[in-house]
Amino acid sequence: xxxxxxxxxxxxxxxxxxxxxxxxxxxxxxxxxxxxxxxxxxxxxxxxxxxxxxxxxxxxxxxxxxxxxxxxxxxxxxxxxxxxxxxxxxxxxxxxxxxxxxxxxxxxxxxxxxxxxxxxxxxxxxxxxxxxxxxxxxxxxxxxxxxxxxxxxxxxxxxxxxxxxxxxxxxxxxxxxxxxxxxxxxxxxxxxxxxxxxxxxxxxxxxxxxxxxxxxxxxxxxxxxxxxxxxxxxxxxxxxxxxxxxxxxxxxxxxxxxxxxxxxxxxxxxxxxxxxxxxxxxxxxxxxxxxxxxxxxxxxxxxxxxxxxxxxxxxxxxxxxxxxxxxxxxxxxxxxxxxxxxxxxxxxxxxxxxxxxxxxxxxxxxxxxxxxxxxxxxxxxxxxxxxxxxxxxxxxxxxxxxxxxxxxxxxxxxxxxxxxxxxxxxxxxxxxxxxxxxxxxxxxxxxxxxxxxxxxxxxxxxxxxxxx
RNA sequence: GUCCCCUUCGUCUAGCCCGGCCUAGGACAUCUGGUUUUCAUCCAGGCAACUGGGGUUCGAAUCCCCAAGGGGGCGCCA
Numbered sequence: 077x078x079x080x081x082x083x084x085x086x087x088x089x090x091x092x093x094x095x096x097x098x099x100x101x102x103x104x105x106x107x108x109x110x111x112x113x114x115x116x117x118x119x120x121x122x123x124x125x126x127x128x129x130x131x132x133x134x135x136x137x138x139x140x141x142x143x144x145x146x147x148x149x150x151x152x153x154x155x156x157x158x159x160x161x162x163x164x165x166x167x168x169x170x171x172x173x174x175x176x177x178x179x180x181x182x183x184x185x186x187x188x189x190x191x192x193x194x195x196x197x198x199x200x201x202x203x204x205x206x207x208x209x210x211x212x213x214x215x216x217x218x219x220x221x222x223x224x225x226x227x228x229x230x231x232x233x234x235x236x237x238x239x240x241x242x243x244x245x246x247x248x249x250x251x252x253x254x255x256x257x258x259x260x261x262x263x264x265x266x267x268x269x270x271x272x273x274x275x276x277x278x279x280x281x282x283x284x285x286x287x288x289x290x291x292x293x294x295x296x297x298x299x300x301x302x303x304x305x306x307x308x309x310x311x312x313x314x315x316x317x318x319x320x321x322x323x324x325x326x327x328x329x330x331x332x333x334x335x336x337x338x339x340x341x342x343x344x345x346x347x348x349x350x351x352x353x354x355x356x357x358x359x360x361x362x363x364x365x366x367x368x369x370x371x372x373x374x375x376x377x378x379x380x381x382x383x384x385x386x387x388x389x390x391x392x393x394x395x396x397x398x399x400x401x402x403x404x405x406x407x408x409x410x411x412x413x414x415x416x417x418x419x420x421x422x423x424x425x426x427x428x429x430x431x432x433x434x435x436x437x438x439x440x441x442x443x444x445x446x447x448x449x450x451x452x453x454x455x456x457x458x459x460x461x462x463x464x465x466x467x468x469x470x471x472x473x474x475x476x477x478x479x480x481x482x483x484x485x486x487x488x489x490x491x492x493x494x495x496x497x498x499x500x501x502x503x504x505x506x507x508x509x510x511x512x513x514x515x516x517x518x519x520x521x522x523x524x525x526x527x528x529x530x531x532x533x534x535x536x537x538x539x540x541x542x543x544x
Numbered sequence: 545g546u547c548c549c550c551u552u553c554g555u556c557u558a559g560c561c562c563g564g565c566c567u568a569g570g571a572c573a574u575c576u577g578g579u580u581u582u583c584a585u586c587c588a589g590g591c592a593a594c595u596g597g598g599g600u601u602c603g604a605a606u607c608c609c610c611a612a613g614g615g616g617g618c619g620c621c622a
Contacts, residue, residue, distance in 0.1 A: 503581065
């Protein structure tokens with residue numbers, strides 16, 4: 077055990093952003109690495125965007141990614157309550173301290189924090205989105221403060237304007253509650269996104285006003301859009317953790333990838349168990365530059381994790397996915413399901429593709445890939461090929477040898493040779509006729525799983541589409 | 545506009561702190577070949593970077609300065 081106390085302090089917004097997940101992760105990792113305490117605190121001061129449902133999203137996402145908290149909502153702890161909406165008494169108390177120290181004043185119904193230093197009024201242009209505003213503002217020549225940052229070293233910055241502590245509607249503002257709670261919860265390390273770095277001088281001013289030594293800071297790099305300008309926003313593809321849950325990514329894989337965004341394991345491995353990551357993780361090794369999100373790399377890592385899964389676990393996951401896609405029901409014969417799983421297991425990469433890749437084994441109405449058909453037609457009408465093969469295959473079926481790979485190969489080779497073509501095209505035509513796809517398990521495996529009746533029915537149906 | 549942070553292959557990065565072992569390494573992506581009569585996997589190989597300019601030094605990706613570029617803050621959002 078150590079005295080390290082980190083916290084993740086999200087506000088309930090209804091979604092869980094990948095940047096938030098990574099911030100939570102680094103806090104969690106550092107706490108686990110040091111044997112410290114990881115605290116979850118919900119910053120729900122903005123009552124307008126607050127609901128129980130939104131809180132669930134946070135809890136579920138954290139748990140899905142395997143980040144357990146030692147103190148926080150649904151867990152308790154000695155520094156609670158852990159929802160800011162339940163801590164108003166504390167904020168009143170701390171506001172009084174600032175008031176008594178003469179560091180507050182009221183303006184437009186809000187309570188402001190008074191910076192110390194000479195004041196003057198300036199006129200400035202300020203960019204707000206696309207608009208450029210021209211405004212008058214009172215600035216303060218406050219003494220610069222130093223932010224001790226484990227990732228960026230000492231950062232010196234002078235805050236130059238007063239800020240709101242309590243809004244006119246009575247709700248305390250972010251900077252104020254954030255600092256008060258970090259003090260009250262005895263947070264030792266504040267690990268957050270670099271977008272907070274400039275605001276940290278406000279926080280240092282508050283710590284000074286309270287007469288409290290600030291915690292150690294660690295401002296981690298941001299996650300940028302895959303393409304284009306700026307950081308990942310919730311509208312970007314891949315920005316929300318929910319998406320990965322829905323797409324059946326493995327949480328361990330997502331978490332592993334997130335670790336790689338802004339940090340590199342010292343031993344050179346990229347894919348490694350969380351216990352090894354915890355052992356190696358340190359804030360001083362976190363990068364300074366922002367990282368671009370790359371879903372392809374995450375997909376690759378995910379695939380590695382899927383392939384490393386024990387067969388029984390793959391089966392369980394695949395079955396669940398097939399069930400939720402309506403492909404496997406109570407009516408599905410268990411023996412058939414087992415046989416399907418045996419071939420799926422060998423072929424599976426991304427779990428999200430399982431339904432589209434294997435529907436034809438479980439149902440007669442399945443999607444056919446138009447591009448595959450198009451490509452096949454470039455090498456001659458595939459339906460004509462199937463029609464040419466049909467009599468021989470029917471004969472094979474009659475002998476019960478349709479699933480015999482060698483026999484199948486011999487028959488197809490013979491017919492192909494007769495028309496002076498490569499057998500591969502005939503294989504592809506048959507495959508398309510029974511699966512609507514251009515790849516998958518061995519043809520004789522597909523035939524075996526479908527059974528001669530279905531195979532011949534599908535072949536006849538497809539052969540009938542041959543141009544005359 | 546202003547303040548703060550950052551800058552190695554297309555992307556994530558190793559190396560940088562403690563200059564020479566860097567002909568700059570790995571991974572993803574991509575391309576080529578092999579395995580698989582398919583697809584996926586797997587294997588082998590290729591393409592590809594020290595932002596620019598000054599300095600310091602016998603020697604700089606590594607140290608210093610400037611510029612440019614990127615990111616973020618400047619809200620009675622968090």
